[in-house]
Amino acid sequence: MLVLYHDYTSPASAVAVARVHRLMREGMPARVRGTEVFGLDATLPVTVDLLAALDAMAEEAAAEGIELHRPAVVPPTALAHVVEDVAREHALDVDWRDCCYGAYWRDGSDIADPDRLRRLAADAGLPAEAVDRALDDRLALLAVRQRSAGDRREGIGGVPTIKYDRSLVPGLLPDSDLRTLAALGPTGP
Numbered sequence: 001m002l003v004l005y006h007d008y009t010s011p012a013s014a015v016a017v018a019r020v021h022r023l024m025r026e027g028m029p030a031r032v033r034g035t036e037v038f039g040l041d042a043t044l045p046v047t048v049d050l051l052a053a054l055d056a057m058a059e060e061a062a063a064e065g066i067e068l069h070r071p072a073v074v075p076p077t078a079l080a081h082v083v084e085d086v087a088r089e090h091a092l093d094v095d096w097r098d099c100c101y102g103a104y105w106r107d108g109s110d111i112a113d114p115d116r117l118r119r120l121a122a123d124a125g126l127p128a129e130a131v132d133r134a135l136d137d138r139l140a141l142l143a144v145r146q147r148s149a150g151d152r153r154e155g156i157g158g159v160p161t162i163k164y165d166r167s168l169v170p171g172l173l174p175d176s177d178l179r180t181l182a183a184l185g186p187t188g189p
Contacts, residue, residue, distance in 0.1 A: 001029055001030065001031060001164075001182075001185075002029070002030045002031070002162055002163075002164050002178070002181045002182050003030070003031045003032075003033055003162065003163045003164070004016060004017065004020050004030060004031070004032045004033070004160055004161075004162050004171050005033055005034075005035045005151060005156050005159055005160065005161045005162070005163065005171065006032060006033070006034055006035070006097075006159050006160050006171070007034065007035055007036060007037045007077055007159045008034075008077045008080050008100055008101060008104055008111055009037075009050075009071070009074045009075065009077055009104065009111075010037070010053075010158075010159045010160065011050070011053045011054050011056075011057040011061070011068050011105070012053060012057055012159070012160055012171070012172050013159045013160045013171070014057070014061065014066055014068060014101050014105050015057050015060045015061050015064055015066065015172060016159075016160035016171045016172045016173075017032060017097055017101060017160070018061075018064040018065070018066050018098075018101070019064055019172075019175065019178070020032055020178065021094050021097070021098065022064065023175065023178055023179065023182075024094065025094075028178065028179060028182045029182055030178075030182055032093070032094075032097065034077075034080070034081040034084045034097075034144075035081070035147070035148045035151040035152075035156055035159065036076070036077050036078045036081055036144060036145065036148040037077075037148075037157070037158065037159055038074075038076070038077075039145065039148055039149065039152070040076060041076050041078070042076060043073045043074065043075050043076065043112065044073065044074040044075075045073060045074070046070065046071060046072070046073065046074060047074075050071075050074065051070065054068055054070060060172075066101070066102070066105065066106070067102075067105060067106040068105045068106075069105060069106060069108065071104060071105070071108055072108055073110075075110055075111055075112035075113075076112050077111065077112070078141055078144045078145055078148075079111075079112060079114060079117055079135060079141065080100055080111045080112070080117060081144045081148070082134050082135060082137075082140045082141055082144050083096060083100070083117050083120075083121050083126070083131060083134065083135070084096055084097065084100075085134065085140065085143075085144070086121070086126055086127075086130050086131055086134045087121070087124065087126055089130070090126060090127065090130070092124055092125055092126055095124040095125055096120075096121065096124045096126065098124075099120050099121075099123050099124040100120055100124075103116075103120050114135045117131070117135065118131055118132065118135065154168075155168050156168065159171065160172055162181070164181050164184070165184075169181075
């Protein structure tokens, strides 16, 4: 199965996730999995590379119906991925990702702030108790960080990236290529 790896502070991931979500809603089999690319518990300034990526993604983002505005900072994303894990457990991960990406790229929300994540989770329909438990659970955060480190060891150093049949390919593919990969079906463990 096609697996798209993403991180919330990547404009290319925002476009790739929106595209894959749209195709999943049309019946294409795929999974979307978050990975914390930087692995740092620090807020970073917006870089020239990020600004260039915003410009490069503007047309594709508009075609997918998403708004990409310049963020004030690049926050750590581990807690957003913790909430994504909760959302997946409740079959609300697509709703969560749509909500979180919109909050960061359209609204400029701080997606590292636990209180803001709680409000976004409520907007996405997640159960408050489960979100509270996960955000307060240091082991849930550690699990995200360990999984992300494992992803980096497997070669997923940038996002979006697609993993298919143990091969990694760029994640920002056109619809036709995504459909072709998905149509190949599962190839084994």
